[in-house]
Amino acid sequence: MEKKTTTVNLTEEEFVHPGNRACSGCGLSIVYRMGLKALGKNTILVVPPSCLTVLQGLYPVASSKLPVVNVTFASTGAAATGVRGAMKALKKTDVNVVAWAGDGGTSDIGIQALSGACERGEDIIYICYDNEAYMNTGVQRSGTTPQGVLTTTTPIKGKLQKKKDVPSIIAAHGIGYVATASAAFPLDFYDKVKKATTLPGPKYIHVHTPCPPGWSFESRYTIKIGKLAVQTGLFDLYEIENGQFRLTGASEKLIGQKRKPVTDYFATQGRFKSLDKELVAGVQEQIDAKWANY
């Protein structure tokens, strides 16, 4: 197994300028900084409308030191394809082409273009940061919003449907690398991005990013809540490499261990306040059944 990155040997080089427009406690700002470190200088980013568009700043200033092309909401996968196509035409072989989109831009409006890029086997890295709703437009439900969550478009009863399992959908394309990660475990994310830069074809990384205003918690709890999502078994860290599934990092360590109850996680955020006992019990059952298979 590859050597894991630690805070001791993590590169000090930064590709995000100090100061940006992200909210305080933003999970995305953690993974963006770590992800860009892992990608390095020779990278081109493709970004659809999302919190990242805001984080990157207003014309004519920019918060990152990498070239970025902002594209339409639905076209991220196609745009990354176009950048890779151009790199091939220009015989530039050493550039990372990286699409970086939110969960709405990935699981809903952007899934067609992402699916097309995966089917064609485009040599791109696609990073979806999942804050589980349309946070940039003010917390509306998305395909990856969990069941029961209050959003501005599910304001009273909470979202009636389950969270869309995007990594599984992408894995079903048979691409070589699918991974999940969490802003609460940035070094694990760093290593997964780093690995993605070494593999051919499409790479998909789905990273869970707690959002203080959208999830309704104090900004100092971002890491704690991100960790709880993993420790309760609600959000699992794993890799699917050439079809082989394995839990990684904090999730791997949970095998055979007692997980924290999901209520611990639900209790930390205002967005779960209309969950009833039945739903919580149902979720706990689903999580237990899922983990029984690991």
Added chain:
Amino acid sequence: MHIIDSGNVAAATGVKLSRAQVIAAYPITPQTPLTEKLSEFVESEELDAQYIPVESEHSAMGVCIAASTAGTRAFTATSANGLLYMNEQLHWAVGARLPIVMCVANRGIGAPWTVWNDQQDSIAQRDVGWIQIYANDHQQIIDSVIKAFRLAQAVSIPVMVCYDGYLLSHTYMPFEPPEQEKVDNFLPPFATKHFLDPENPGNFNPVTLPDIRPGVDGKIMPGYIEIRHNLQMDLLAALDVYEEIDTDYKKEFGRGGHPFVEEYKCDDADFVAVCIGSLSYHLRDVIDSMREKNVKIGVMGVQIYRPFPNEAITRALSGRKHVIVFEKALSYGNQGALYADIKSALYSCEKRPTIQNFILGLGGREIKTGQLLEVLTEACNSPGTAEDTPRWIGLKL
């Protein structure tokens, strides 16, 4: 040397000669044979390009937008609903000032479904900011594609080359492909000032405020409205640029000389029929037979529709008795779009002709020469009776 083939093959040959580097393709009738031909050129290594078979037209333009931003010559083609599905992307491509070239094999729009020709698809996209060139035959298709790549690059504005579906896209006609060496001379390799480059990073198409704003170096940068104003100014200036390009093309290849409008027997004409696309050649037969009866009539084909060649139109039509505008599209709820544009162009001229509008051929309804002769004869006999409401030709209610 002339070859005989379809309009789609003429377009594909123009793209090959222009050395497009990234081609995004999604099939739609009647455009499909064009991108099929390009796939053949790429697989047989006659053309060194990346051929990307995308999952939708929205993605086709997405690929072109990114490939162009990354510094390569990008091409795609479409028709009808495919073009409409790209609408958001068309705006994005021009806002980002990308020199993309796209062919549109004109087709009617659903619902209800039709695959046959009219021009509602591209006319409906007239306000997105793309340059629109219309070809009347296969030779104009191939020549326009090559000129379009040079124009797009010169003004940093994307260009649509439109031609009638089936009537041109699938009909076999002779045309002469220019020699590669001469095209290379006419159209230099692709180069843009700003492109995606890790050595020189920049944030392309970020959020822009309404007002002007200083950058980190203190230099004042435009707000959104200034950016759009610059586009409008550059579009208007693109007419002169296109005229120069057309002059150069004529010098090199011997064809062209009418970049804005193409006139036929208009020199002494009291009456002028105006239209866009292959219909202007169809009308030449009608004009010939009317000329035999000493009716002073000519036909004018509009070659570039956006930016609208106001001056050329005014010059060509001022002082005529009567202008008859034929259109295969409408600005629904009003009149033919071309008709309204021509009226607007003529508003400032002193010797304003009367003007009349006919809608015809929608969804591929056959346009019969006899019908054209009939309405033109009537229009020339009583030009003073022109109405502002468009009349429909061949309607069976």
